[in-house]
Amino acid sequence: MRETEEETGSLAVGTRAVVDVPATSANLGPGFDCFGLALEWHDRVGLEVIEDGFVAEVTGEGADQVLTDERHLIVSSARAGLADLGVEVPGLRVRSHNTIPHGRGLGSSSAAIVAGLAGALALAGRALDPDWLLRHANRIEGHPDNVAAAIHGGFVLAYADERDPEGTVRVAGVPVLPEISAVVWVPAAPVATEVARGLLPATVPHADAAANAGRAALLVHAMSADPSLLPAATRDWLHQSYRAPAMPDSAELVRRLRADGHAALISGAGPTVLALTRGDEVAGLIARDTPGFAVRGLRTGGGVRVVARAEREL
Numbered sequence: 001m002r003e004t005e006e007e008t009g010s011l012a013v014g015t016r017a018v019v020d021v022p023a024t025s026a027n028l029g030p031g032f033d034c035f036g037l038a039l040e041w042h043d044r045v046g047l048e049v050i051e052d053g054f055v056a057e058v059t060g061e062g063a064d065q066v067l068t069d070e071r072h073l074i075v076s077s078a079r080a081g082l083a084d085l086g087v088e089v090p091g092l093r094v095r096s097h098n099t100i101p102h103g104r105g106l107g108s109s110s111a112a113i114v115a116g117l118a119g120a121l122a123l124a125g126r127a128l129d130p131d132w133l134l135r136h137a138n139r140i141e142g143h144p145d146n147v148a149a150a151i152h153g154g155f156v157l158a159y160a161d162e163r164d165p166e167g168t169v170r171v172a173g174v175p176v177l178p179e180i181s182a183v184v185w186v187p188a189a190p191v192a193t194e195v196a197r198g199l200l201p202a203t204v205p206h207a208d209a210a211a212n213a214g215r216a217a218l219l220v221h222a223m224s225a226d227p228s229l230l231p232a233a234t235r236d237w238l239h240q241s242y243r244a245p246a247m248p249d250s251a252e253l254v255r256r257l258r259a260d261g262h263a264a265l266i267s268g269a270g271p272t273v274l275a276l277t278r279g280d281e282v283a284g285l286i287a288r289d290t291p292g293f294a295v296r297g298l299r300t301g302g303g304v305r306v307v308a309r310a311e312r313e314l
Helices: 073-085 108-123 130-141 145-152 193-198 206-224 227-233 240-246 248-259 279-286
Strands: 016-027 031-049 053-060 091-098 155-160 169-174 180-187 263-266 273-278 293-298 305-309
Touching: 016 108, 016 145, 031 073, 031 108, 031 145, 031 180, 031 206, 031 293, 053 073, 073 091, 073 108, 073 130, 091 108, 108 130, 108 145, 108 305, 130 145, 130 169, 145 155, 145 169, 169 206, 180 248, 180 279, 193 240, 206 227, 227 263, 227 273, 240 248, 240 263, 248 263, 248 273, 273 279, 279 293
Parallel strands: 053 091
Antiparallel strands: 016 031, 016 305, 031 091, 031 155, 155 169, 180 273, 180 293, 263 273
C-alpha cells in the first residue's frame, strides 16, 4: 500500500484519530498459532500529531509498567505504518486507556500493534485496509493469530499462502453461532509469552499432531453449527500440557472445568482460562468458586475500528 510521491507529505500538528481495538484469544485449544477469536473487550487509543517528540500517556492496565517514549508499542507501530504510507509527522502523542490485562494471553500486545497501525491509517485520512494491517502487524508481532482476529473480528483462521513467494498471510473467517459466548478467568499474575513458548518441545508425536488437526476441524464445525461439540472440539495435545508448569493454577482450573463437561482451555500463551459456552450457561460458570481469578463473561467481538478522526489534507 505504499503511496506514490505525489500522495505523500506531512500531517499538520493537531491532526487526531481515535481507535478501539479488541482483546483476542488465540489457539482456542487445538488451533495452535492459527485460530484467533476477537472478544467484546476493548482498549481505546487516541493519537495526535504534535510539534515535537514521540510520547505515550497510558492509563488503566499496565500504566506503571509500559514504556512511555518512542519505544512504546503503539507509538512504534504507528510510526512504522506512517513511514510505509510515506507520511511524515514532527511528533506524535498517544493516549491509551487500557482495559485488556497485560501478559495474560488476551492479546494486549497485538491490540497495541493493531491500534498503532490503524491509527496511522486514520491520521493519514485513509480507510482501514485489512490486508495492509495484517501484513505489517504480522511482521511486528511475529505470528498472525491474535492480530488477524483484532483486525477482522470474530473467529478467524490465519494461514500462510504458499503460492505467494513471500508467504503472505491470509485470513478465513468462520461464522459463530449467536448463542455462543465466552467466559474468562484472569489470574492476578502474568506469564511472559516467551516463557510459555520456551516450554514447547521442538517435535511432537505424529499421533498428537493428527489428533490436533482433527479437533481443529471439529472446532470450526462446533462454532458454526453445533455447540454441543465444543468440549470435544477444544481438546489439545500440542501446547497446553507442556505449558502447565508455568501456570499450575490455570492448568488445574482447565482440568476441573473440562471434567465437568465445559469447553475450557488456556487462552493464547496463558495464563487466562477461557471457556466457550452457550449464553444461558454463562451465569453459572461465573458463579463457580474460583479464588485467585477475576471472572468475566464476553461475547464475540468485532475488529479494530476508527471512532473519530480529523480530516486534514497532507
